[in-house]
Amino acid sequence: MLCDVSRCSKGKWATDYAGENPDINVLGVDIRQPVIDLAMARKHSLHLNNVHFLKSNANVDICQILASIENSVSTGVELITIQFPDPYFKARQHKRRLVNEQFIRNILKGNIAVGTKIFIQTDVEELMLAMVEVLEKNSPLVMLVDGQSFSNTLHNPSPYDLMPTERELSCRENGNNLIHRVMMQTKATFET
Numbered sequence: 001m002l003c004d005v006s007r008c009s010k011g012k013w014a015t016d017y018a019g020e021n022p023d024i025n026v027l028g029v030d031i032r033q034p035v036i037d038l039a040m041a042r043k044h045s046l047h048l049n050n051v052h053f054l055k056s057n058a059n060v061d062i063c064q065i066l067a068s069i070e071n072s073v074s075t076g077v078e079l080i081t082i083q084f085p086d087p088y089f090k091a092r093q094h095k096r097r098l099v100n101e102q103f104i105r106n107i108l109k110g111n112i113a114v115g116t117k118i119f120i121q122t123d124v125e126e127l128m129l130a131m132v133e134v135l136e137k138n139s140p141l142v143m144l145v146d147g148q149s150f151s152n153t154l155h156n157p158s159p160y161d162l163m164p165t166e167r168e169l170s171c172r173e174n175g176n177n178l179i180h181r182v183m184m185q186t187k188a189t190f191e192t
Contacts, residue, residue, distance in 0.1 A: 001024070001025045001026070001027065001069055001073050001075060001076065001077050001078060002017065002024055002025070002026045002027070002077075002078065002079045002080075002081065003026075003027045003029070003065070003066065003069065003077050003079070003080045003081070004026065004027065004028045004029065004080075004081045004083065005029045005058040005062060005065075005080060005081070005082055005098075010035060010038050010039055010042065010166075011028055011035075011038065011039025011040070011042045011043065011051075011053055012042065012165075012166055013083070013163070013165045013166065014026050014027075014028040014039065014051050014053070015039070015042050015043055015046055015048060015051055016163060017051075017162070017163060018043075018048050018050045018051035019046060019048060020163070021050075022050055023050075024050065024078075025050050025051070025052075025073065026050060026051040026052075027051075027052055027053070027054060027065075027069070028051070028052070028053045028054070029053075029054050029055075029056050029058050029065065030053070030054075030055065030056075031055065031056065031057050031058070032055070033055050036053045036054070036055045039053040040053050058098060058103075059096075059098060059100075059102075059103055059106075062103065062106045062107055062110060063106040063107070063109045063110045064110070065110065066080075066107065066110025066111065066112050067109075067110045067111050069110075070110065070111045070112060070113075071111075076112065076113055076116075077110075077112050077113075077116055078116065078117065079116070079117045079118075079119060080107065080112075080116065080117070080118045080119070081118075081119045081120075081162070082098060082099060082118070082119070082120045082121075083119075083120075083121055083165050083167070084121065084122055084123065084165065084167040084168075085097065085098040085099065085120075085122065085127070086098070087122070087124040087126065087127040089126075094130070097127070097130065097131075099120060099130075099131040099134055099135075100134055101134055101137060101138060104134065104135070104138045104141065104142065105138075105141075107186075108141055108186060108188070112186060113186075114186050114187060114188065115185050115186060115187075116185060116186045117145065117183060117184070117185045118142065118183075118184050118185065118186070119162065119181070119182070119183050119184075120181070120182050120184075121165075121168070121179055121180065121181040121182075122179070122180055123167070123168075123171045123176055123178065123179050123180070124180075125178075125180060128180035128182075131182070132182070135182065135184065140187075140188060141186065141187065141188050142184045142185065142186055142187060143184060143185060143187050144182065144183065144184050144185075145183045145184060145185050146183075
């Protein structure tokens, strides 16, 4: 199962990925109901049975979502994607950013297996620097798949087998080819 937890947008990436990978179940999560409705309509128009969309606040609910998947799906969660999360540029809004220490701990509290991959990408360097800081603080719990330092990921071309999102394509069209990416995996479970 692949879980796309950050603003699944209109569901295009999730439905495209599910359509090209019929042996993988995909779950898109977004906090906005109109977006979920549009994504579900896309799913139904494409007659896809291996993708679903859930209205939820990932910051609050990720632990329960992942635990529910782990308890009901035989393969469990293999990959969590966090794609182009809201940067919340104003300093007073930084606490609303998705990738923070509590969010990482909540992912691990969801009973996912050690070795579960977590993929994050953004076109905002400041946001990636902040996320890298969070990841480095949590290095006993997560590590880069390739064993590199988190701070070496800032100008990483996409070495991963994931199709580009609408946001990434839009960035390219506007001349911004610099997408910051990190692929990590869990190396421990979080004990409360």
